[in-house]
Amino acid sequence: MSTLAVLSALFLLLQCPLLSLSTNSEGKALNALRRRLSDPNNVLQSWDPTLVNSCTWFHVTCDSNNHVIRLDLGNSNISGTLGPELGQLPHLQYLELYRNNISGKIPEEIGNLKNLISMDLYDNQLEGNIPKSFGKLKSLKYLRLNNNKLTGSIPRELIHLKNLKIFDVSNNDLCGTIPVEGNFESFPMESFENNKFSGPELKGLVPYDFGC
């Protein structure tokens, strides 16, 4: 009897994926993100994974080819962590998650977002390092990580980001020296305030993460 029950349960389970498969990879990624987040204000209520794509979900914006280009969850009282699935939104241009209670590390997979223009993670509880993979974000113009709990040093890979206009890491626990090359020449001091930086880098004199 029980094996029959197991069998029938098995076949029921097998039917399920068929229903949920009608989502695309971006929808899957967003849905995986949703599962990590606690959302007391129900801002993610409209995220229905059974829809053909995620373009009609609120706080998600797509381009004309139905690729997700914006994620706007700033100031939405969400908490939880970010996961590697964020790296599976290859067309994303704006990642706006500022002013929430998001904790944990910044997933290095975000570095795969080749089209990312703006990453606003400021005013959260993020910890750990700034991923080195950010050096791959060739389109990135705005990177605001201020007011978190980030530690470690500023990865030198970031000096190759030719388009970077804004780099704000103030009010974290970062250490080491501040890069002076590339666009870092022009970032104002306020962007580095309230950290444990030992000062600007003097090329060749000390390792940039010295004292970290």
Place this chain on the structure above:
Amino acid sequence: MKLILIKHSAMASICMCHFILKLTIVCTVVVATLGDNTTDSYWLLRIKSELIDPLGALKNWSPTIHICNWNGLTCEVDRTHVVGLNLSGSGISGYISGEFSHLVSLQALDLSSNFLKGSIPSELGQLQNLRILMLYSNYLSGNIPSEIGNLSKLQVLRLGDNMLAGEITPSIGNLSELTVLGVANCNLSGSIPAEVGNLKHLVSLDLQVNSLSGFIPEEIQGCEELQNFAASNNMLEGEIPSSTGSLKSLRILNLANNTLSGPIPTSLSLLSNLTYLNLLGNKLNGEIPSELNNLSQLQKLDLSRNNLSRSLTLLNVKLQNLETMVLSDNALTGSIPSNFCLTGSRLQQLFLTRNKLSGKFPLELLNCSSIQQVDLSGNSFEGELPSSLDKLQNLTDLVLNNNSFTGSLPPEIGNISSLKSLFLFGNFFTGKIPVEIGRLKRLNTIYLYDNQMSGPIPRELTNCTSLTGIDFFGNHFSGPIPETIGRLKDLTILHLRQNDLSGPIPPSMGYCKRLQLLALADNKLSGSIPPTFSYLSQIRTITLYNNSFEGPLPDSLSLLRNLKIINFSNNKFSGNIFPLTGSNSLTVLDLTNNSFSGSIPSILANSRDLNRLRLGNNYLTGTIPSELGQLTKLNFLDLSFNNLTGHVPPQLSKCKKIEHLLLNNNRLSGEMSPWLGSLQELGELDLSFNNFHGRVPAELGGCSKLLKLSLHHNNLSGEIPREIGNLTSLNVFNLQRNRLSGFIPSTIQQCTKLYELRVSENFLSGAIPVELGGVTELQVILDLSRNLFSGEIPSSLGNLMKLERLDLSFNQLQGQVPHSFGQLTSLHVLNLSHNHLHGLIPSTFSGFPLSSFLSNDHLCGLPLALCSEATGKERMQLSNAQVAAIIVAIVLTSTLICLVMLYIMLRIWCNWIKVAISSEDGGMVEQKTRNGEYWKMNSAELFPSPDKQNSATTCICDQKIDAEARENTLVR
């Protein structure tokens, strides 16, 4: 099984008695005793009076008939006393009378499978001769009376399938003759009484499906003759007592679905008669003891849904009688042991799903030729499927989904003629579907989705005429859908989404008359829908989106009355959409981006469950039918990009659940209605590119969940209502190109989540509100261009640190560009042209093109011409001489600082080299402290220059120099 046997033998003996009685009894016995309360018949008639007997089972219980002839009764040889009463399944209801206690000779009482209610009378405890008491399958409630424990001769007690509650009375331990105790399917609570252990002759103990809690008592080992112990579906906790292993006679042990924890006791291996062991759904952990291999009689083993770990040690080689092995949903690791199976095994079912098993497809399994069902899904198996898979000639279900299998399907799979289900989805299979698949006449389900398979869908597949489900979603299959698909008369699911299929839908598909789900979306299919589709009377879901289908829909599609979900978006369908309105059960109708024409059928309103109606990007004409207002579950209404005319029907105000209302790019007219404000769930409202006139209704402020409000390109007039400030969630607000006048309300600053604001091409006037500077999340654009704004630009706009585009052009703005604009560091598109601005352009704007500043009164500075003396004469606060002096002073001091710094650096550098050299043979500590001091000393002065364009002389200028002075140094 044992219980059934007992019941059958009892029934048989009763029948025999009846037969003998009928033969022998000729004369009627005096019935004078009937009024005598010492006779059984008197009490039986009283018992009858409490029973309801709709089927007449007690009809011959009458004073005129001898008691021994009464239905269901068995008499003693002396024909005066009743020894047996069997009214099982007689359809009687009512209560069990306490008067039963007077039937002192009664040995067997069977009232099972009736509709009796009330409680079990405690008086039954007086039936000292009772050996069998069966009250199962009734509606009895209350407790099991403790007086039951007085029935010292009782052998069989079956009370299950009732609504009995309370604890199992410990007095049950007094029933020393008891062989069968059945109380399953009740609401019994409390723990299993330890007194059960006194029941030395107990053969069967059935406690399943109750709410029993606590531990399994160690005393159970006293039940030396126990053969069946079933306590599944309770809330038993703690470990399985190792004393269970001493129940030598045990054949069936079922403890499934409890919360038992700890390891599986190795002592269970002593149960040499065990044929059935079920521990599924507990919290057992540790490894599966290899000693269980000693259970040579075991036929069925289920340890699934526990936390069992480590490798699989059970071997079919040892468990020679095993027919079913279920170890799913554990954390088993490693591979399937190489000596797992032997030829001639009896294993029929092997379920190992959702463990952490790895390795290649276990060739060992191929020796289990008796095997019928193999489920290895949800593990990490890899490698190719062996071509000798066809050794499994009895295989009906091959379930290998969600592993990492690679390679192509071996053609030999076509030899497994018994195969019914083939689940290979979620792997990395490549290559073609072998044509031999067509030989699988019994194949019922083939799920290959989420693989990398390619090639055509073989025509031979349609030889598998038993198929009910095909799912090839997410592969690279190409070529046409086989023309002969119509041979699959039993097909209910055909899911071919996301492949590279081309060609038309074969007309024969209409003959798959049982089809319920047809998903052909995301392919390269073309042609039109064949008229035979009208035969698909059971179809519920058709998704054809993202293909190249064309042509009008066959009218006969309106015969499809069970349709729930239709998604034909992104094709080239044309003609009327009326054929899709035959069903009243639609929940989703998405025809976006086709070439449908004609009007929107009002009959759509018959589908009261419709929640997504998307008809955007077509050539629909006429008006929006007011009947759509009946769709109270409507969540998404998209009629955008059509040629719709007329007003928006006010009946839509009844669609209270609407979240997306997209009517943009039509020719709709009339006033924008206040009722829009009653749509509380509205998140997106797009009415742009229409001919709406009148005011922006203040009531819109009631749509507090609104994220996107697009009213641009209409003829709206009047002022922007202050209530806009209530839209605190708003992200995007566009009023471009209307005829709006008046001010921008200061309440706009409450829209703190606004990232895009466009009010250009209106007649807005007055000053730009200072409060706009409070909308600090403005990011994509702030476009106030082509209005009548006047006065100075508020310096608060400099707070818009995230703003990327700012357009204030074509207004009548005056004064200077605020210095605070220097903080607009995110800005990359700026247009201040065609205003009356004058004065200095902030230095940070020098990179913007000329066109950003053209046609102003007297703007100067890069990229325009440098400010001459004349340009700033009205507003100049410092005399030219003073400016010159300041510049000279700054240049001089900075040069001086530079020189000093250079000197300091050189000295430090020299020191550092010394330190570095000494630290090579010295300690790290020293280096660290030295460097720490070093940075502390010089950190401020050594900070890099804020701007590339600074000359070498100002490269080490102090960051704390105020903004004005910095600009001056730049202008020079």
